[in-house]
Amino acid sequence: MRDHWREFAREDAMFYVASNRDDWTPEEFYAQGRERTEDVLAWAGPDLRRERMVEIGCGAGRFLVHFAREFEVVEGFDIAPEMIELARRYVPDNVRLTVSSGADLGGLRDACADFAFSMQVFQHIPDREVVAAYIAETARVLRPGGRAVLHFDTRRPSLLRKAVMLLPDPLLPRRHRRFIRRYPLPAEWPRETAERSGLSVLDEREPASDGHMLLLERPQ
Numbered sequence: 001m002r003d004h005w006r007e008f009a010r011e012d013a014m015f016y017v018a019s020n021r022d023d024w025t026p027e028e029f030y031a032q033g034r035e036r037t038e039d040v041l042a043w044a045g046p047d048l049r050r051e052r053m054v055e056i057g058c059g060a061g062r063f064l065v066h067f068a069r070e071f072e073v074v075e076g077f078d079i080a081p082e083m084i085e086l087a088r089r090y091v092p093d094n095v096r097l098t099v100s101s102g103a104d105l106g107g108l109r110d111a112c113a114d115f116a117f118s119m120q121v122f123q124h125i126p127d128r129e130v131v132a133a134y135i136a137e138t139a140r141v142l143r144p145g146g147r148a149v150l151h152f153d154t155r156r157p158s159l160l161r162k163a164v165m166l167l168p169d170p171l172l173p174r175r176h177r178r179f180i181r182r183y184p185l186p187a188e189w190p191r192e193t194a195e196r197s198g199l200s201v202l203d204e205r206e207p208a209s210d211g212h213m214l215l216l217e218r219p220q
Helices: 002-017 026-031 033-045 082-086 128-141 159-164 188-196
Strands: 052-056 073-078 095-099 113-118 144-153 200-204 212-217
Touching: 002 026, 002 082, 033 113, 033 144, 052 128, 073 082, 082 095, 113 159, 128 144, 128 188, 144 188, 188 200, 188 212
Parallel strands: 052 073, 052 113, 073 095, 113 144
Antiparallel strands: 144 212, 200 212
């Protein structure tokens, strides 16, 4: 998975982070993360502490630049060193960037974060156990009372999608290559996995869709 994402980052990092456009400028790419960060923080609640937050799969930092205005310290993790290097050009000094192992948040101590976030990341991971490991890591690094907003794709796969998944990458447009394509999960899986990890589900948006999000809390 790391090798694929390193290649994606070298080819066109901004496209592979946000593949709804082919012609991002840096100004447009980083500006379009503002609305999402404002939305998730409002959803997380006005009583959310704002000392430290963590983003899993931060890519080139399109959300980090906005979270950095809201938190004292922001931690960004990504599997591709090239994504991290691009993010360094744009994020402010209170953002710390780490090349991750691809399955954990190594380097963060237990119960250190007020907020964790991941958007359009887990959908690209074909191994369900890796996604479960990241959910468990989210529970580990959150302080009691800390919250998380995590995104999943939980659509029911169509027969066409299943057929496309069998084709070799050279026959596919770049949006559908392995590890940029989506690997949907069962609709109930994110909630059940979060609860097994010790997190409480405070709210849920759009289950059984490609915009499925959970608002989670580590109990006090």
